Amino acid sequence: MTPNKAFSEAINKHGVSRDSLLPVLQYVISKEQWLKEETMEEVAKAFGMSAAEVYGVATFYSFLDTEPRGRYVIRVCRTISCDMAGKKEIIESLKNELRVKTGETTPDGMFTLLETNCMGWCHKGPAMLVNDDVFTELTPDKAVAVIQEYREKSKQ
Amino acid sequence: MSNTDKNEILNKMQERVNLIFKNSDCSAILDKALTMKQDDIIKSVTDSGLRGRGGAGFPTGLKWKGAAAASGNIKYIICNADEGEPGTFKDRRILEEEADKVITGMAICAYAVGVSEGYIYLRGEYNFMKDKLQGECDKWNDKFKSKKLNFTVNVRSGAGAYVCGEETALIESMEGRRGEPRNKPPFPVGAGYMNEPTVVNNVETLAYVATIIDKGADYFKSIGTKDSMGGKVFSVSGDCAVKGIYELPLGMTMQEFVDLFGDGDTKAVQVGGASGTCVPRKNFATTVIGFEGVPTGGSMMLFNSKRSMFNALRNYLEFFEEESCGQCTPCRVGCQQLLKGIEAIRSGERPVSYIEELRKLAVTMSVASKCGLGQSVASPFNSITEHFREEICY
Numbered sequence: 330m331t332p333n334k335a336f337s338e339a340i341n342k343h344g345v346s347r348d349s350l351l352p353v354l355q356y357v358i359s360k361e362q363w364l365k366e367e368t369m370e371e372v373a374k375a376f377g378m379s380a381a382e383v384y385g386v387a388t389f390y391s392f393l394d395t396e397p398r399g400r401y402v403i404r405v406c407r408t409i410s411c412d413m414a415g416k417k418e419i420i421e422s423l424k425n426e427l428r429v430k431t432g433e434t435t436p437d438g439m440f441t442l443l444e445t446n447c448m449g450w451c452h453k454g455p456a457m458l459v460n461d462d463v464f465t466e467l468t469p470d471k472a473v474a475v476i477q478e479y480r481e482k483s484k485q
Numbered sequence: 486m487s488n489t490d491k492n493e494i495l496n497k498m499q500e501r502v503n504l505i506f507k508n509s510d511c512s513a514i515l516d517k518a519l520t521m522k523q524d525d526i527i528k529s530v531t532d533s534g535l536r537g538r539g540g541a542g543f544p545t546g547l548k549w550k551g552a553a554a555a556s557g558n559i560k561y562i563i564c565n566a567d568e569g570e571p572g573t574f575k576d577r578r579i580l581e582e583e584a585d586k587v588i589t590g591m592a593i594c595a596y597a598v599g600v601s602e603g604y605i606y607l608r609g610e611y612n613f614m615k616d617k618l619q620g621e622c623d624k625w626n627d628k629f630k631s632k633k634l635n636f637t638v639n640v641r642s643g644a645g646a647y648v649c650g651e652e653t654a655l656i657e658s659m660e661g662r663r664g665e666p667r668n669k670p671p672f673p674v675g676a677g678y679m680n681e682p683t684v685v686n687n688v689e690t691l692a693y694v695a696t697i698i699d700k701g702a703d704y705f706k707s708i709g710t711k712d713s714m715g716g717k718v719f720s721v722s723g724d725c726a727v728k729g730i731y732e733l734p735l736g737m738t739m740q741e742f743v744d745l746f747g748d749g750d751t752k753a754v755q756v757g758g759a760s761g762t763c764v765p766r767k768n769f770a771t772t773v774i775g776f777e778g779v780p781t782g783g784s785m786m787l788f789n790s791k792r793s794m795f796n797a798l799r800n801y802l803e804f805f806e807e808e809s810c811g812q813c814t815p816c817r818v819g820c821q822q823l824l825k826g827i828e829a830i831r832s833g834e835r836p837v838s839y840i841e842e843l844r845k846l847a848v849t850m851s852v853a854s855k856c857g858l859g860q861s862v863a864s865p866f867n868s869i870t871e872h873f874r875e876e877i878c879y
């Protein structure tokens with residue numbers, strides 16, 4: 330098995346002591362968007378833990394995905410202030426544009442559409458994250474424009 | 486009140502406090518602290534009356550005193566920047582604009598308590614500012630060296646789990662584990678991160694510490710009320726004429742607050758986020774915003790008469806059901822049952838009287854749950870079902 334490049338970089342940067350587990354997993358996520366089974370096995374070996382334990386830690390955190398994710402993970406805030414500000418229309422327009430349901434990834438592996446809990450922009454809802462980037466005061470059109478931006482970006 | 490009048494009052498009130506977002510020379514504040522005796526710093530923080538701004542309101546001076554007296558191989562300070570309580574977003578702005586004050590507050594704690602390592606636990610949703618914040622830390626780490634303060638501070642990120650804002654869950658997470666809260670005692674001040682004495686303070690609390698050292702405890706005390714001293718940074722959202730982040734004195738009545746921020750039709754304010762309390766219009770005049778009335782981490786969500794409180798409560802319960810760590814039964818099962826229960830009453834599957842059983846269940850959760858998450862579900866549940874019973878049941 331060829332060692333995972335992101336993982337090698339991560340342990341070079343953070344080491345393999347237990348308190349580095351989250352930073353290492355987060356680094357892999359930042360490069361690959363989700364944790365593959367092989368990666369978790371590699372992590373387990375390097376940290377001297379069982380793969381089940383690594384899996385147990387990863388599945389606790391909603392940002393440490395253990396299921397396939399697209400290159401751009403969209404998380405639309407579903408909590409009350411964003412809900413009242415029109416979150417539902419945003420989700421609908423994204424579903425239409427991407428032709429997926431919430432929780433799904435586009436067939437080209439580009440986008441995953443998820444919902445998330447309050448992300449700290451309640452006065453500027455509806456809000457969403459695309460990977461680490463924040464978008465606020467969304468309208469259905471603005472949300473679609475954001476998707477188009479990422480499509481363009483991915484071509485570069 | 487006209488909008489100009491409102492703005493004028495709001496500006497005056499902000500001007501009255503104006504501590505957190507005011508430019509100040511944090512390097513000079515730290516120098517000043519370093520000339521003081523350690524005990525005098527702790528005394529100053531105690532005298533100021535500062536209480537934790539993360540929601541629980543524990544007196545900061547007392548926490549520091551405990552940590553100073555604790556023995557360990559090393560001591561830690563963790564700045565809690567997990568800010569996951571729905572409706573709260575003030576720590577984000579404080580970190581974006583006033584990281585200097587927060588880091589200075591941490592350094593003052595380091596000096597006063599004998600801490601040598603500090604971490605800012607930044608929620609994953611705030612990754613966008615992580616590099617910039619780490620840059621600030623690096624800059625300060627150099628300063629600490631030149632000031633001969635044995636202290637370093639670095640950023641650690643969360644990964645999307647509300648319960649990790651609870652201080653012992655946060656510590657578990659930093660140690661590379663599932664963020665499941667520990668039993669207390671022992672409290673972190675005695676045995677926290679890596680089992681060593683650890684001070685956990687909210688972002689805003691630490692920024693206020695810097696301003697207390699700068700301006701003195703008496704100045705801080707002169708703002709607010711006897712039980713709620715100082716200013717507070719509020720996160721205002723929902724149906725508002727103005728929304729956003731405002732630093733105001735504690736001790737206002739809800740009526741004053743709603744007159745300034747509401748859209749003229751406010752029927753309820755949820756104070757303190759999903760885990761806080763719902764205040765209905767009829768209680769606005771008699772409710773004080775502060776530790777003597779409704780204590781708050783600063784989240785104020787306003788609802789006008791067009792909103793359904795059933796929707797609000799269901800949204801909160803969905804939040805808790807998902808964010809419960811599942812470690813203890815009252816919370817894991819209780820959150821599910823409360824959510825299913827109000828839906829069943831709504832659909833007619835259960836009689837309206839079932840609401841009383843659910844309210845009792847919420848009280849049981851507040852006694853039997855292991856951590857503040859499960860313990861606090863009764864606050865929104867029982868206040869909303871008390872004041873908006875018809876909306877929940879029919």
Ligand SMILES: Cc1cc2nc3c(=O)[nH]c(=O)nc-3n(C[C@H](O)[C@H](O)[C@H](O)COP(=O)(O)O)c2cc1C
Binds near residue numbers: 538566648649690
């Ligand atoms: C479920 C839960 C979530 C919490 N989230 C936060 C948070 O995001 N930020 C915070 O400062 N405190 C949070 N707290 C409170 C912390 O446990 C702790 O009391 C606080 O960080 C102490 O700092 P302070 O005394 O300066 O407020 C949370 C508590 C619970 C039970």
Ligand code: SF4
Binds near residue numbers: 665854855
């Ligand atoms: S009360 Fe809830 S969140 Fe807290 S430990 Fe129990 S299950 Fe976990």
Ligand code: FES
Binds near residue numbers: 408410446572
């Ligand atoms: S409710 Fe959506 S960001 Fe807070």
